[in-house]
Amino acid sequence: MLEFNKRQIDRQPEARADGAIPSAIAVRALHLNYGAAQILRGIDLTIQPGKALALLGPSGSGKTTLLRVLAGLETPSAGEVSVHGKCVAAPAQNLFVPPERRGLGMVFQDYALWPHMSVARNVAFPLEMQGVGRSEREQRTKDALDQVGLGALGARRPSALSGGQQQRVGIARAIASGAKTILFDEPLSNLDRELRESMVDEIASLVADLGLTALYVTHDHAEAFSLADEVAILRAGQIAQRGTPETLVNEPATPWIAEFLRLGAVLPVGANGVLFAYITLPEGATSVLLPRRALSICAPAEAVFSAHVLRCLYRGEDYQVTVALPGNVELQIASPRRVARGAQLNLHIAPEALRWFHTPNVN
Numbered sequence: 602m603l604e605f606n607k608r609q610i611d612r613q614p615e616a617r618a619d620g621a622i623p624s625a626i627a628v629r630a631l632h633l634n635y636g637a638a639q640i641l642r643g644i645d646l647t648i649q650p651g652k653a654l655a656l657l658g659p660s661g662s663g664k665t666t667l668l669r670v671l672a673g674l675e676t677p678s679a680g681e682v683s684v685h686g687k688c689v690a691a692p693a694q695n696l697f698v699p700p701e702r703r704g705l706g707m708v709f710q711d712y713a714l715w716p717h718m719s720v721a722r723n724v725a726f727p728l729e730m731q732g733v734g735r736s737e738r739e740q741r742t743k744d745a746l747d748q749v750g751l752g753a754l755g756a757r758r759p760s761a762l763s764g765g766q767q768q769r770v771g772i773a774r775a776i777a778s779g780a781k782t783i784l785f786d787e788p789l790s791n792l793d794r795e796l797r798e799s800m801v802d803e804i805a806s807l808v809a810d811l812g813l814t815a816l817y818v819t820h821d822h823a824e825a826f827s828l829a830d831e832v833a834i835l836r837a838g839q840i841a842q843r844g845t846p847e848t849l850v851n852e853p854a855t856p857w858i859a860e861f862l863r864l865g866a867v868l869p870v871g872a873n874g875v876l877f878a879y880i881t882l883p884e885g886a887t888s889v890l891l892p893r894r895a896l897s898i899c900a901p902a903e904a905v906f907s908a909h910v911l912r913c914l915y916r917g918e919d920y921q922v923t924v925a926l927p928g929n930v931e932l933q934i935a936s937p938r939r940v941a942r943g944a945q946l947n948l949h950i951a952p953e954a955l956r957w958f959h960t961p962n963v964n
């Protein structure tokens with residue numbers, strides 16, 4: 602099987618016949634079943650070299666499974682996976698390239714560093730396993746550690762590094778093996794909030810500076826939006842929408858995506874008399890997203906309706922006020938000042954910020 606795979610791979614060109622650079626990752630009609638359970642259901646996905654894509658989705662949507670299929674840790678049931686123009690998995694052709702021959706690096710949430718080895722040895726060890734000779738190993742380790750800014754810390758043990766530095770050792774290990782594309786599995790979920798915010802910045806700039814292609818798996822919206830050029834939202838084993846963070850926020854494709862991204866309240870048309878008396882409905886619209894930014898506190902004369910204050914939280918820069926809209930819909934809005942629980946607020950709607958759907962509900 603391995604020999605067969607090798608011949609198959611070696612025959613495939615690096616660049617396409619038309620000279621175009623192939624996608625770093627290309628997935629076509631990918632399915633994965635565990636027994637009767639369909640975990641991945643027809644995934645099509647490409648990532649261009651040098652780009653960063655985040656896979657975002659609720660728990661159980663198949664993010665980690667998709668990452669494992671790309672890495673070669675799972676075999677798909679149907680479809681094809683290519684890495685830099687080479688097919689690495691195609692069950693219909695009985696083709697499966699093992700993880701170590703896919704040219705992908707992996708960085709895990711728990712860093713997966715060996716605690717008893719020095720930082721440099723952590724980077725060099727996989728090269729040793731691949732049979733890379735000593736002097737080349739040392740050179741590649743040094744280069745990789747320099748590239749991630751850890752050149753001076755090679756002799757330390759991982760436990761003597763910060764969480765962020767340990768994450769960089771993981772990246773160094775991936776690039777030392779020659780990987781240009783790195784799969785990140787929830788890379789920041791083990792870090793505390795403050796460190797996570799600075800690491801988002803650090804990882805994103807490091808990946809961009811090194812010209813790497815990155816695929817991040819995360820369930821954190823803010824993290825996905827800050828780390829990646831584009832975000833693919835996975836829902837029950839299918840890609841529900843893919844786009845830039847701005848597109849997803851401004852033009853969510855369905856009510857479910859609007860709810861998942863917590864963009865505001867999704868109201869079925871007809872459910873809220875006061876609101877829909879004010880808004881002109883396009884024909885056929887069945888629900889509307891009322892984003893947080895569409896509502897503002899105003900003087901009574903400009904008010905479209907008034908809302909009852911349920912909670913008011915101080916956030917440092919402003920207050921987050923949860924209000925009950927007519928029809929008992931809860932929504933959060935920003936307020937420059939504290940408002941009392943139980944007070945009535947006069948609210949204005951910016952109609953241009955509303956988004957209509959022709960699907961009735963979030964399911």
Ligand SMILES: Nc1ncnc2c1ncn2[C@@H]1O[C@H](COP(=O)(O)OP(=O)(O)OP(=O)(O)O)[C@@H](O)[C@H]1O
Nearest residue numbers: 635638640658659660661662663664665666667820
């Ligand atoms: N080895 C397995 N056998 C059977 N079912 C599995 C197996 N691994 C995962 N699953 C199921 O596949 C589905 C997708 O799991 P996966 O871990 O890919 O989701 P996820 O989106 O990464 O979720 P989370 O954010 O919670 O990690 C889940 O319903 C899970 O129970």
